[in-house]
Structures are given as C-alpha cells and as structure tokens.
Amino acid sequence: MILIKVGGGKQINLNYVSEDIKKLIDDGEKIVLVHGASGTRDEIARRLNSETKTIVSPSGVSSVYTDTKAVDIFLMVYAGLVNKHIVAKLQQNGINAIGLSGIDGQLWKGKRKKVIYSQEGKKTKLISDSMTGKVDKINTDLINLLLNNQYIPVVCPPALSENNEIINTDNDWAAAIMAGTLKIEEMVVLFEAPGFLKKFGDESSLIKTVDKNKLDQYMIYAQGRMKKKLLGAKEAFRLGLKKMYWSDGRIKNPIINALKGLGTIIS
C-alpha cells in the first residue's frame, strides 16, 4: 500500500499523477491519495472577498488562520471543487475513486486548539476563534473497507474535532498519521519542486537522501510550509513508515520517478 500526498499548488499536473496511479493499481498496488488545494483556495477566497490569512507561530511555523468563514471556503474548495475534479479525473482514467473529507465517516479526528498564538513582529497575539486542530485518530476501518472493495480513497481536509465541529488541520501531518496508523510503509509527497532543497527556490540544491533519524537537523533548511512536512515525516516514521519520497508533481511520471529516487528519499 502506498500513500500519495499531492500538494495544492496550481502547477501540479493531475493528469500525470492520475496516469501513474493507474499504472500502480494495474500492477496490483493499493493506493490512498491525500490532496491539498491551497492554490485554488486562495483564488476562490479572493473572489469571495475573504482572502486567506497566514499566521506564524512563535516557533516559526506558518499556517492558515481559520475562523468559521475560512472553514466554509475550505469545504467549498477542498471537499467540493478540487476533490471532485480529482475523483472525476481518476474515473476518466479507469480508477474507481471515492472522494472523502476528514469529516466523512469520522475519517480524521483531532482535538480543537482552543487557543493559538500568532507572532507579529515582536508581539505574540492570542487567537481564540480558530477552528483548527491536529489529527490524532484515523478511521482506518473505512479506508480498508473501501480498498478491499476496489475503491480508491481520495482524501482531503477538513477534519472533525472531539465534539464533531469542523476543523481545519495540517494536511501533511494528517497524511503522515494516516500512513502510520494504516501501517503503510511507503509514502510519496508531491509538490512544486524537485524535492527537498537546501536553498529555497534553488533547484540545484536538491538533497538526495535524508536519514530519517536526523530529520531535526534538516529543520534549518525548511522554509514556511516545509517545516510542517518535516514534522509530519518525523511522526510518520515514529509510527512505522519505512520510506518517504519527496518529489516533483509537475513532471511526467511524478510518482514512478519519485519511487525511482529522482527527488529526495527519506529512510
């Protein structure tokens, strides 16, 4: 079983992703797909005059500020527009996909963070209306039920809180937890870069291999959202993941090339 996490950048080529998934399934592989939609979300949020706001935690990790209005945009773009277009694309490639958000069937559950902190210059601001949380429980029965009946799950945020409120959640973390609890050994992470870069934006600075036991040491190279990917990776390995591939979602054969080691291999 392979878990594939596809980023939400607009340059990711979903046709190529879909073609590779078809090949893997035809070879007898079981696939779980998790996707983002940040590019489209920002676009729709702008059109709705409700622009995406990013906050940075005191420890330097950036995330999207999510109140109930932003949750609604998440629902529209992640669970609606993008999820269903991916499902239809997979169907067009002969893959019987089913789209699920973390809400459906209690797939992703986490505790709502009632208070979060935002670093604004030298000031630390307290935010109390945030509808966010960290996923800590996965309905693996549901994923296995679908896979055992030849359906391919296509999963995205948001998730449910302990009180079944709709909460936004870090996708990389949730995907990692899902890989771990499903006892998946290989996970492919696709985004708009050739892999993990030492220098942000410099594609020649690709790190080919990373020791899974030394992930902390790589934190200095991680910009913005990459920090979250590293934190997710660390948790996935703690839960039993064997190999993680970070690779380019813009190129032909993105998954097969990732598995061949074209990008970064963490193991």
Place this chain on the structure above:
Amino acid sequence: MILIKVGGGKQINLNYVSEDIKKLIDDGEKIVLVHGASGTRDEIARRLNSETKTIVSPSGVSSVYTDTKAVDIFLMVYAGLVNKHIVAKLQQNGINAIGLSGIDGQLWKGKRKKVIYSQEGKKTKLISDSMTGKVDKINTDLINLLLNNQYIPVVCPPALSENNEIINTDNDWAAAIMAGTLKIEEMVVLFEAPGFLKKFGDESSLIKTVDKNKLDQYMIYAQGRMKKKLLGAKEAFRLGLKKMYWSDGRIKNPIINALKGLGTIIS
C-alpha cells in the same frame, strides 16, 4: 429502508431533520439521505458574480442552465459546503454519516444531453454547451456496502456522464431512480411547503392523498420545479416504490410527521 430527499431551500431545518433521522436509525431503520442546496448555491453564485440562470424547456419544465462554470459552483456548494455541513450535523447527533456526490464511486451515472432546448417567449433556443444529463444508473453496491457497515450515505449532485464528465442532474429524478434501484419502498420528500399544493403559495390548498396511477392528472397543479418532482415520483413508482410522502421540512419532526401523513401521501 427509507430514502429521504431534503430540498435545498434555506428554511429547511436541518437540525430537525437530523433529530428524526437519529430516531429512525435507533429504531433499526436504514436511511439514505439525498439533499439539495439550491438556496446556498444561488447565494454563492451571486457572490462569485456568476448568477444562477434558469431555463424553461418547450414543455414548460424549468431547470438550471449549467455550463462548466456552473458545474464548479455546484461542486463547491453541493458536494462541498452543504454536504459536509449536513454530514457534520449528523455526526453531532451521533450518526456516522458519509457524504458522497454522484461522482464518487460512479454512484450516479447518466447520459449527457448534448443538445437542450430553451423556450424564450415564442423562440426556441438550442443550447450545446450544457453539462447536464439524466441519471439512469446507480451504484447500489456502494450504498449497500456503506449501509451494511453502519454508515449513513448523504448524497448530492453532480453525477458522471457515460464518459465520466461531471454533469449536473435533476436531483428529484436521481433520488427517485436511486429509491427504485435500491428497492426502497418508502421515500420522504421534504421542502418549504406543507406538501403538494393545488394552488402555489396557498398552504390551505394541501392535497392530502394522490393516487400513484393518476400522477399525470396532477401535472396541472405543479408549478416550476414541482413538475420535476412529479416526473421523479412517476419513475420511482414505475421502479417499484410503494409510498411517497411530500412534506414540510421547516417544522419539528419533519420526517416522522411526514410518515404519519401530515403532508401529501402518494400511493
């Protein structure tokens, strides 16, 4: 097994609907829910400067004009925003719901109408970019798989065409086909009126009972979208449905009252 179709009007009380579903499930009933979202769709379409356009067929049946832009709004509002809020509400009531569009797992399939006609005064206009079609095939295995594993399916448009394009589809028709192919004997249709009215808008003109074999005779009382409900009803009875209840989705105990005959019973 009961199929419940909840209209998309903003006055429908989803808390009441959810409470009744919980009672029915606790009594051992299997439930499939199909919902609309037309009220919210019109609102979001306006905010996106892409207002909903209605067309009327030469035979007088009105429907939403759906090009690929309108399909995207459907995806956002039906499969995203409204579907997931209903699923979360059911979860809050202790019901393990799973939201599905007709796209997921090939749940609803139909043939795309390549050409449709719109009556504009005395002129008949031909429309060729319409992404619409009539559902004629249901993945009943998927619904049964979920029900047999204690999940409650919450279903909405759009559907897939024979070529797996995303198509908008008449919800009442699709719900009727689903009831028929699932061999469901009872179907409850909730909307913003006490039942089937002889005079549109006059709540005292409620028709208490309708003979399922004489549905055609009632077409004269049906305004706009009600015509579609009658056409759907006719098809559902042809497929084996025994009883259909049309009732008020705004009141307390909407489903239980419907089953008691508070609205219109077609049988």
